[in-house]
Structures are given as structure tokens and as C-alpha cells.
Amino acid sequence: MHMADALIVPGTAAVMAAASAGAAAYSIYKVRRENDPAKVPVMGVMGAFVFAAQMINFTIPGTGSSGHLCGGLMLSAVLGPYAGFLTMIGVLLVQCLFFADGGLLALGCNIWNMAFYGCFVGALLIWKSIMKNGASKKRITLASILGSVITLQMGAFSVCIETFVSGVSALPFKAFLAAMLPIHLAIGLVEGLITAAVLCFIHEARPELLWGIGTQERAPARLSLGKTLGIIAAAAAVVGGLLSLAASALPDGLEWALERVAGTAELPAAGGAYEAAGAVQKATSILPDYAFPGSESAAGTTVSGLAGALITALILIGIALALHFFRSRRRG
């Protein structure tokens, strides 16, 4: 689910970075309030643990294929959602810098899609709600599977929105969703089963390590389950309303694709989603497309442009060969 830099525009990157920074600032405030000086080294080592655990492949029974762990929910079940979220930021940064798994500019998107949902929704809402009356093998399994499936679906949905508003793909939004959500449903299920297996083992071996188990937290929650569900329902209504506008304004993805392929119909450049996406793309285009006086094409892709690219490449290769030649002579 890691997004590459190429899949977003600067505006999307900035909005998602701001959202993730807000969640990170709140998490730092909460972790500092816990006043546990051992927390930072534990977060560091646990981040390295998640990274190492992700490298181990797990055989998926009955399929012959294998999957691996993502770790957001597991980290939160051990460290708590706030420390877990901060640790996941570190893990995502390591993946981006050392393995090119996710872009540096898209880090805000990746933090939101994977860490935020996994830690805040998965742990704070789902895990904590299920565990409030104490932990058992069944509850851990239920919380892990529900948490993983729901948060991965939310993450995959966010990937589709972020790519769509960035306007990098001609794939219709509905078709993109139809491709992303079922795959991540299966991934979420496997992730949930692995997380459940590990957390059940921890519950048997060292139950005191698990976070949010009912008997440990007697303080009343700031938001009751009813209020939390109310907030989620209101948010869902708002998001659902916007999406229904998008769905009604855009024709069905396959119909649209067929019209485009057959060339018999023009896509109507009107409608809520189309205009909204257009407005977002316009607002996020930090530099206008250059239209040089006398340019053959305002789009910037011209025959002379491509010829220029070829000539520049030849010049640069020549310089590189010369540098190699002089370097090897100096070494020799």
C-alpha cells in the first residue's frame, strides 16, 4: 500500500503531511504526558522489531502463497496507540529511505494510510473497545482481524482518493476502488490472523505487556462507546454524502471506459466530483504549465523537446564517460 512520490501532486502531499503532522504532534503530547523516560528506547527497538518481523514470510494455508506483517495494530497493542503511531512513522521513514518503499514526499500519505488508521482507528477504537472487559483468546482474535481488515480497507480507500485527486491516473475512481478494496480485504484478513497469533502468544506468555486491557485501565474514557459511534456515524454521513455526489456525477467506470475506447462519446466535464477534483488539481499545481512564446505545444511535449532530451542525454553521457576515463586514469 506504500505510495510512491510519482502518484501524488505537491498539494496532496502537503495536505496529507499536515494531517499526519497534526496526529504526530498530538501523539508526542500524549507520550510526553505519560512521563516514561524508557518509552523512547523501547519505541526505537520495537520499530526495528516490526521492520525485522516484516521480512519473515508466512505461509497462507490452502493458497500456497505467502504474506507478511504490517505491524501498526500490533505495535499499538503493545506500546499504546500514540507511541505506536510515532514508532510507525520511524518504520515508514526507514522503509522510504533505505528501501525506496514509499516516497519521501508521499510520507505524509503513507503515515496517514498505514500508521494513522492502524494505530488510532485499529487500536484506539476497535482494540480498546473489544478489550475493555478483559482479554481472552477469542477477543484478541476478533479485535486483531476486525482491526486489520477495517484499517486496511480505510487505507486502501485513502490511496484511491489521494491518487484520484492528484489526477495522475486516467483510471476511473470506481474502477480503482474495485481493484484496490478486494485485494486489501484479503491482505487485511491475513494480517489480522498473523497479528492475532502473535498477540495471543504474548497474552499467554507476558499478558502485562498488552495495552488497553480492561483490568489495567479503570479511568473513565473521555468518550463513551455511544459517543464514539455517534462521531463515526456523523463522519460517515458527511463522507458518504460527498461520495454519493461523486458517484452520481460520474458515469459508471466501465461505461466511461468503453465510451473513451470507442471514441463515440465525450466525458462530460461537469459534475461535483469532476469539478472538485479539477479544483483540487488546480489548487495543488504549484507551478503553472510552461507555455513558451512560439512554443509548438503548451503541453510542453514536442518533437523539438524530445530531440533536446536526446541531445542532452548524449552530452551528459559524454561528460560521464570523460569523468570515468579521468577517474580511472587517476586511480590507475
Place this chain on the structure above:
Amino acid sequence: MSRIGNAARNIGKLDELARRDTWLNRIHPLPKLLVTVLYLVLVVSFSPRQLTGVLGMAIYPFILFEFGDLSFTSALYRMRIILPVVCLVGVLNPIFDREPALTIFGVTVTGGVLTMLSLMVKGVLTVLATYLLIATTTVESVCGALRMLHIPGILVTEFLLICRYVSVLLSEADRMWQAYSMRAPGQRGVAAGAWGSMIGRLLLRSMDRAKALYQSMCLRGFRENSTLLPVKGLESKDLFYFASFTTTLILLRIFPVLELIGRLFV
């Protein structure tokens, strides 16, 4: 070599590259980080059909790879994870966007083909730029630059500790995997029955290791606000690097350089 061993080897290789003494390695990490972010922003800011504009931005990594004595092959190898995803998104564009965009020697190129190529070039360039940063800057220096940008110490210290401990835990995971695979020859992954105990044990060991680490850090005088990162000041060469590359990149973004060069010949 196993996947885990490969990951550990890659990290070690990058650390080795970053500790070399080349002209680019000696530049202060802060300008390098800022120029990299600016480059990424400028590359992705091109509209999907501006292929030659995006191609023009390739000049920056090409020049710095040469000056930094870095291998393109190693950088391209890193793209095996992210590039297929970018290609998968881009490869559908020619199907959905068949509007003719330009004609080259009688061959009509559609908008979809242009956007697909542009997306792929963007994918390659952004990965190259990030590689350029991390292959010429040590993790400690990157963390120092992040602190100079007032990123909270808790995040920076945590990131630094992940980087320091990731190879230790990778070798531990590798040993566990080797031991498991020797008892289960020919098996593709860890069987469902061992999922919990294998990762669970690694987790418990990691927690114990974290406690030991914290105690040893305290003995060496670590406090939450302690600085683990001695960062040197900016020198005139660093400012020159920042000013020259910022200007060049902005000029490359504003002016169609390749088109101008091409017009001299076509």
C-alpha cells in the same frame, strides 16, 4: 541469501556509501535534504502530459550521480519494489485516454501514452533523488538536519534508534528463519502453527533488549532532551551548493530547457 539477509546487506551497503569521503558526502546534510525535497516537489508538480519537462529534471540526478561516484545499477535495483506499482497505475492510462496528443514522424502518440511515460519517468527520478540523499548522507547527519528543522527530538531519537537496531534485529530474525527453514526444508514461509510463537518470541526478546538498552543509555547520561547528534555549522560551500542547485532546479522547472536545445538542431 535470504530476504532478511539481503535487507541487512542493503542497509550496510548504504551506510558504507554514506561514510565515503567524496565532494558530495562532505556537503552539510541540511542543504542536501532541502534540495532533495525541492527536487521532489518540482518533479511531481509537472502536469501529467509534460513529458519533456519531466525529462529535463533528469539532469540533476545524472550530474550528482557522477560527482558522487554512485552506481546507477544499484539505484535502479532499489526500484523493484515501488516501480511496478507506479507502472501498474500508469499502464492503464493508454486504455482510458486515447486522445491524440502529438505526432512524431507520422506516428500519433495519444495522451494516455504520454501520461504513462511521464508517470514512469517521475517514478524513476524521485527514487533516484532519495537514493542520492541517503547514499551520500549518514543517518546521524540526516537526523541532525531534521533536528535543525525543529522536528521533535522524540521522533528523531526514535528514528535513529530504529536505524541502529534494525541490523541487530534483522540478524536475529535471520537466525530464527534459518533455524526454522532447516527444520522445515522446502517450505515457502512459516507455517500457520508457528506464526505466534516465532514472532512473539522475537517481540519478547526485543522488549527485553529495549530495557537493557535504556539502562545502558541512562548509565551514559541519556536524558529525554539529550542531544545524540553533534551537528556542524553551515559553511560557504554548503550555502553555494544550496543556492546553485535551488536556482538551477527552479530554472529547469520554469523554462523548457530541452525544447530550447532541441530547437537548435530540429
